[in-house]
Amino acid sequence: MRRSEVSLGVGLGVMAVVMLTGAGRQSDVWLFLGRFHPTLVHLPIGILLLAALLELAVRTGRVPALEPAAPVTLYLGAWAAIVAATAGLFLADWGGYPVAVLAWHRWIGVGVAVTAVGLCLMRRRAGAGPRYAAGLGLLSAGLVVGGHLGGTLTHGEGYLSESLPASVRRVAGLVPKDALAQRSIDGLDTAAAYQALIQPILDRRCGACHNPERKKGGLSLATLEGLMAGGKDGKVILPGRGEQSELIARLWLPPGHKDRMPPDRAIPIAEAELLRWWIDQGAPAEAKLAEIDRPARIERVLDSYGLSDLPSGIFTLRVPAPDSTAVAAARAAGLVLRPLANGSHFLDVDARGALARLDLLRGLGPQVAWLDLGGTDTGDSVAATLGGFPHLTRLHLERTRVTDRTVVALAELPYLEYLNLYGTRVTDAGLRPLAGLRRLRSLYLWQTQATRAGADSLKRSLPRLAIDLGGTVAADSMQPAGTSR
């Protein structure tokens, strides 16, 4: 056995020791060596691929003169692989990388080093036979796959495919880029804050160490139960008190502090704000984004994630595109129809100019969201028709002949947010059926027979409803609340 072969064996041995002694070696010296991994790793990739190319050039008979260069290159490459893999093991110990990708990357990296050494020996003993060639092919594949995984660890998932032209992405069956930004959130009142925002942050920033397998400090942050249970030092979350919660407090410790989390890379401020906000809101498990108070600061964070204009109410529903002939017919009759937004199938319909010809909208039932019948000669006969518009959110019936009988029918419109009944013959009794409309926010009753008492009674069922009985300017002047000069 030659000296060079012995030294390769020793190198492999050192690598094995580093691998087996494993985690817990959290000293700056080792991390310092580990940080050379991203640089050193380019050497085995280049040298070993060069070795494969040299063999190819020799075996195809194109440049036979290169024959002596091939084994030397392979030998150098094997050494480079051992050194790079060892450095990589130091870096991996430090944590902070996604577990699954890291495991694959580690085994492929170590595998490449071992294979390279094996091929070295094989080349010397048995020459460049078919098994050697197959081994070299496998090695090259390992370099490519392992290298890509390394890139994923450093730059994050999807770094490479992200910048592909849209057409190639489509061919490759990748999700369009917009969808990446939207993640799994489809609507403010369907997405739970914890599920949609908080757990993904914990997975990404804490999951490498605080998962059910590693459970550093006895803490697993992979599930809500683990998060609430805390670690061996106690609870990490005090619902309603984000600032005092350990999970937040540790984010703000100075770099290098032994309790700082995550230890090496700081969590982005936007994500820290989201975590704190969620805890301040009582760390709710199920609450939807729409149900939690979102201060301007959080809206701005949601903005930056492209989540600010999330739909709610009817906008989380899918309705078919409005029938174009029905739209054209309604327009020809003088109704003003307009989509609520670009690309939305919901319609804003102003029927005031066409004497409320609601029959023209029969084919557009699911699409009509806003409907203005104000000032038309609409009477209680409309009650039967309104049920055909299940997605109505804004309804103008002011200054029409409708009475309490129509209001009963309105109780069947679950998405109603705005209802204008001023100048109608609606009474207190007519208001009662509205108590079930949980989304109703604005109700206008000026110049009706409804009274303050009736309005107050409805408000007890719907505390978030604003009821306007009108005439406030004529009221007695308000007393100034505070005085100063």
Next chain:
Amino acid sequence: MPEEHDFEGQSLAHVTRRHFLEAGATGIGATALATLLGCDTPRGTPVPGIARNLLDPLSPLAPHFPPKAKRVIYLHMAGAPSQLELFDYKPVLARLNGQLCPESLMKGKRFAFIRGIPKMLGPQAPFNQYGESRAWVSDHLPHFSRIVDDVAFLKAMRTDQFNHAPAQLLVHTGSPRIGRPSIGAWVTYGLGSENQNLPAFVVLLSGGVGPDAGASVYGSGFLPSVYQGVQCRSSGDPVLFLSDPKGLPRDLRRKSLDAINALNQREHEAAQDPEILTRIAQYEMAFRMQLSVPEAMDIEKEPASVHEMYGTTPGTTSFANNCLLARRLAERGVRFVQLFHWGWDSHGASASEALNKGFFDRCKETDRAIAALVTDLKQRGLLDETLIVWGGEFGRTPMQENRSGADNPFIGRDHNAGAFTMWLAGGGIKPGVTHGETDEIGYEGISGQTDVNDLHATMLRLLGFNHERLVYRFQGRDFRLTDVSGKPIREIIA
């Protein structure tokens, strides 16, 4: 000159057919590659503009996302009312009243009239807190004090223009120079009109003087001129030159219009100038307006209680009449109503410009009508979908103006671009909040500062637009109201 010609000739002489083929081939190759790779949009999402058919310039269009406001009533107080006498209460300034202004406050500042060292001037009105929001309002606005819980204040607005015309242009067109479309024009371009019988963008003037920057503050700039504001009057003919001359029956008017339109159509087919389409559309609208405008502008039939509420006198030109008209136009689906009320330039150089005289009158002329407008829209269920904006073009200094170094005969303040107050109400605005704060003397904003681009971005946002995507291509590039800046003011959006 001859040398240049010579040079041009020489360089052209060296361009051969081979150069052309070479350049052409590379160009075609690169174009083909770009198409193959789908590099039509280099980065990020494609930018869908507004698909506006100029044959039908005022047809209703959908904005980018579902709107919170469907229309706007903009109350511009031309001349810049003093925030220190209305909303921005500064007790410290009262204590400093009469003291000489420290030189440090004057350094690096430009004033329209102040020269030398002026005296500090305390608030010229008692202030009280009102409503559940505990907003400070001066005694000049007894009616407004009842609606404070409906409005959102921007207390630290700032601008970079300290003279009226450019500042008014900035606040209405997003640029201090003439040539850009006004916000009313942008909104009408983007949304069209729900009422094809009335102008989509109506302008009502009061106070005796028009805006300093002229009609450009409600002009259409480089947008087709169909989007410019139409000035209506609350006395006499509502729109000048709209009525037919005596002896011209309506059917004859129709026939002559048809003939003119046919000629214009032929001209358009030959010249392809969109302005010809604008002209056809304008003629047609004018014909419809001959019937609809007098009806909409006639406030005489409003009940006495409404006149009492607004303080209106039919047949006169007044801000109050214009407020009532604004409500009537909003009810009829007019997209943008722009009111100008002149006379707030309280320098103290004359009685009408004095904080202790003319300013009182301006407050009296506007206070009751504004409170009535907000309340009336609210009880009719229209405030929910109508955005109201109130403000001037800049603020006023905490120092008393000393024109050419000597105190003015009346009490007044100079222009201050550093801080002024605006308020918004209705359509999507969070009621009863105050955003932004000025320093102890109301000279500059110290937190929550917002500028005109932010205001415009907020207004467009409430109308359903992403202000970065409401663009119009002109002279080879996309223009937008907010140019290269502006952020919707989250703090005042409900």
